[in-house]
Amino acid sequence: MQFNVNNSPFNEEQREYLNRLIPTLTEAQKIWLCGFLSFPFIAGHEQSVQVDQTAAPKMEQSIQTREVTVLFGSETGNGQSLASTIVEKLQAKQLPVQSFSMDDFKPQNLKKVQDLLLITSTHGEGEPPENARSFYEFLHSKRAPKLENVRFSVLALGDESYEFFCQTGKDFDKRLEELGGERLYPRVDCDVDFEDPAEQWMSGVVAVLHETSNANASAISVSEKQAAATLLEEKQSVYSKKNPYPAEVLENISLNGRGSNKETRHLVLSLEDSGLTFEPGDSLAILPENDPELVDSLINELGWNPEESMQINEEGDIYSLRKALLSKFEITRLTKSFIQAAAELFHNEELKKLAAPGNEEKVKAYLDGRDLLDFVRDFRPVQLKPVDFIHILRKLPARQYSIASSLKANPDEVHLTISTVRFQAHGRNRKGVCSSQIAERIQPGDMLPIYVDQNPNFKLPSNPDTPIIMIGPGTGVAPFRAFLQEREAEGITGKSWLFFGDQHFSSDFLYQVEWQKWLKNGVLTKMDVAFSRDQAEKVYVQHRMLEKRKEFYQWLEDGAVVYVCGDEKHMARDVHQTILTILEKEGGLTSEQAAVYIDQMRKQKRYQRDVY
Known part of the structure; x- marks a missing residue:
C-alpha cells in the first residue's frame, strides 16, 4: 500500500518518508509499531488520538525500561541470526533494544550499556571469531570500564568435539563478571546442534527482562500475541533443521x-x-545418515536387538534402535562430556579411572581418532539398557x-x-x-x-566495480565458482583474481574448463594455480601470492576485497601471514602497522573468510 493525498492525512514530506520506510519493516516491527501507536486507545479506551500534556508524562513513566544491547560475534552467520531472533522477541515485548556486530560497537560506549546480551562463537584453539577479536581484546585490557550497573547474559556457540569448547563465550562471561557486571541469566553453552538450547536461553532472558521492566502489560498483550503468532508462522513456513x-x-x-x-x-x-x-x-x-555397516557392528558388539523401540527425545518420537543410530545420533566422534556420562552408566572400573579428575590429558589423547565402536570395545558396559545409552549420545549434527x-x-x-x-x-x-x-x-x-x-559475512561487494581476490585451495574453491557464475549472469566484468591449489594438475584441477572459459570471456581477470605434488618442492597458494606480491599489494591499495575459503588450521593461517608479509615488503609497513591495515580491511568487509 502506498500513501497519497487521497487516502492519508499526511503531508507530502511525511508521505514520501512513510512510503520509503514501510516496505523495509519486518512483520514483527510492523506489529510493534501498531501496538505502540495504539497505546492511547488501549490505555484510555476512548481517548482521542491527540494525547494531552497531562497524559503524555504519565504514559512515559509507565513504560520506562532499561535498554537492551545485543552484541554478536559471528563468522558463519549463526550468531548474527540468533541476535536477530532475540531482537524480534524483545521488540514483541516492547522492550527497547539495539543490536551490533562487536566490530561495529564502539567499546567506549560499554559503560553506557544497561542490559547486555552477548552471543558469540569460538574458533580455532579457543579464539574469538574475527569480528569479535578487537572487542575481546578491549574487554580483557586495562582500558575496560567497570560495569557495576550493567546486567548481562552470554550465549556461547561451539563444537563439543573440540578441546576449547565455547571458550570465547566462557571468557566473555568471566570477564564481564570480573568488571562488576551482574549476571541476569546463566550462560548457556551450545554444541553444533544449538537450536534448542539457544531457544531456552532466549526464552529465559526475555522472561527476566520482561519481568523486571515497567512496560504496561495490558497495553501490549494484543501485539505480543500477534507477534508471537507471526514469528511462529514464519519459522514453520521456512525449511530448517527441524523441517528440512x-x-x-x-x-x-x-x-x-x-x-x-x-x-x-x-x-x-x-x-x-x-x-x-x-x-x-x-x-x-x-x-x-551414519554408515549402516558401522551401526550394525556397534549393535552386534553390544548384543542388542536392532528393532527394539524407544523414545528418543522429549517430543516423544519413537524409533527403533537401528534407525535412531542411523539417523539421529553421533557415533563417529567422542567428547569429554560423553566419557563422563558413560562412566556413570557403564559400571566399568577402567572407564571410571579414565574419567577421574586430573586425567584430562589422557581423555584428550583417547578421544583422538576413536569412535563409539572403539569405545564399547575398550570399555564394555555392564547391564546397560539401550534407551539409557541413546540418551547420553550427542545428536547427529x-x-x-x-x-x-x-x-x-x-x-x-x-x-x-x-x-x-x-x-x-x-x-x-x-x-x-x-x-x-x-x-x-x-x-x-x-x-x-x-x-x-545464510552467511552474511561472506558476500560479493555491492559495487560491481570493486576488484575481488579469491583464495581457495581444493574444495575451498566452491564459493568462488558461485561468485563467478553470479557475476556472469549479471554481466559484471570488474577485476577478479583467483588463487587455486590442489595436488596434481592432471587429476585435481577442479572445474578447469569453467575457469578457462571465464578467463577467455573476461568474467575472471587473472588466475594463479599451485599444484603441490607436481614438483619435488611443494608449492601452495601462499607461494603464488608472494610471487605476485607487487601486483597483489596494488590490488589491495585499489580497494580489492579478499576472500579466503578452506582449512582454518593450516591454509587460512598461512594465507593470513602471507598477506601481512606482502603488506610489510611492498607497503613498507611494520608488523604492527600491517596488522592494523588488515584489521581495517576486515572491519570494512574487505577481508572475508569462510574457514573450517
Whole structure:
C-alpha cells in the first residue's frame, strides 16, 4: 500500500518518508509499531488520538525500561541470526533494544550499556571469531570500564568435539563478571546442534527482562500475541533443521581424474517448488545418515536387538534402535562430556579411572581418532539398557558445505563440491559421515534432507566495480565458482583474481574448463594455480601470492576485497601471514602497522573468510 493525498492525512514530506520506510519493516516491527501507536486507545479506551500534556508524562513513566544491547560475534552467520531472533522477541515485548556486530560497537560506549546480551562463537584453539577479536581484546585490557550497573547474559556457540569448547563465550562471561557486571541469566553453552538450547536461553532472558521492566502489560498483550503468532508462522513456513526440504539428487559425479589421491564429488540437487533461495557465499546443510555397516557392528558388539523401540527425545518420537543410530545420533566422534556420562552408566572400573579428575590429558589423547565402536570395545558396559545409552549420545549434527553455484545461473538447483573423507586410525578404516554417504550410497533420484544456512559475512561487494581476490585451495574453491557464475549472469566484468591449489594438475584441477572459459570471456581477470605434488618442492597458494606480491599489494591499495575459503588450521593461517608479509615488503609497513591495515580491511568487509 502506498500513501497519497487521497487516502492519508499526511503531508507530502511525511508521505514520501512513510512510503520509503514501510516496505523495509519486518512483520514483527510492523506489529510493534501498531501496538505502540495504539497505546492511547488501549490505555484510555476512548481517548482521542491527540494525547494531552497531562497524559503524555504519565504514559512515559509507565513504560520506562532499561535498554537492551545485543552484541554478536559471528563468522558463519549463526550468531548474527540468533541476535536477530532475540531482537524480534524483545521488540514483541516492547522492550527497547539495539543490536551490533562487536566490530561495529564502539567499546567506549560499554559503560553506557544497561542490559547486555552477548552471543558469540569460538574458533580455532579457543579464539574469538574475527569480528569479535578487537572487542575481546578491549574487554580483557586495562582500558575496560567497570560495569557495576550493567546486567548481562552470554550465549556461547561451539563444537563439543573440540578441546576449547565455547571458550570465547566462557571468557566473555568471566570477564564481564570480573568488571562488576551482574549476571541476569546463566550462560548457556551450545554444541553444533544449538537450536534448542539457544531457544531456552532466549526464552529465559526475555522472561527476566520482561519481568523486571515497567512496560504496561495490558497495553501490549494484543501485539505480543500477534507477534508471537507471526514469528511462529514464519519459522514453520521456512525449511530448517527441524523441517528440512527433501531435495532430489540430479547429479553426483567425481571431479578427480584417474590416479588422483582424492575423491571430490560434484553434487547437484533440485530445489524445484521448494521456495528456497540463497546467495553466493551461503552454505547448504545436509542431514546425513551414519554408515549402516558401522551401526550394525556397534549393535552386534553390544548384543542388542536392532528393532527394539524407544523414545528418543522429549517430543516423544519413537524409533527403533537401528534407525535412531542411523539417523539421529553421533557415533563417529567422542567428547569429554560423553566419557563422563558413560562412566556413570557403564559400571566399568577402567572407564571410571579414565574419567577421574586430573586425567584430562589422557581423555584428550583417547578421544583422538576413536569412535563409539572403539569405545564399547575398550570399555564394555555392564547391564546397560539401550534407551539409557541413546540418551547420553550427542545428536547427529548437520554437515554444512559452501554452495558452489548461483541461483541466477542455475534456477531451481544448488551445487556442492564435497571432498570424500577417508583415513585410518587405531587399526581401522574411517569415513566421513556425510561425504562417504554421498560418495558410496547416494545416486541420482535419491532424496537428501537439506536447508540453507545464510552467511552474511561472506558476500560479493555491492559495487560491481570493486576488484575481488579469491583464495581457495581444493574444495575451498566452491564459493568462488558461485561468485563467478553470479557475476556472469549479471554481466559484471570488474577485476577478479583467483588463487587455486590442489595436488596434481592432471587429476585435481577442479572445474578447469569453467575457469578457462571465464578467463577467455573476461568474467575472471587473472588466475594463479599451485599444484603441490607436481614438483619435488611443494608449492601452495601462499607461494603464488608472494610471487605476485607487487601486483597483489596494488590490488589491495585499489580497494580489492579478499576472500579466503578452506582449512582454518593450516591454509587460512598461512594465507593470513602471507598477506601481512606482502603488506610489510611492498607497503613498507611494520608488523604492527600491517596488522592494523588488515584489521581495517576486515572491519570494512574487505577481508572475508569462510574457514573450517
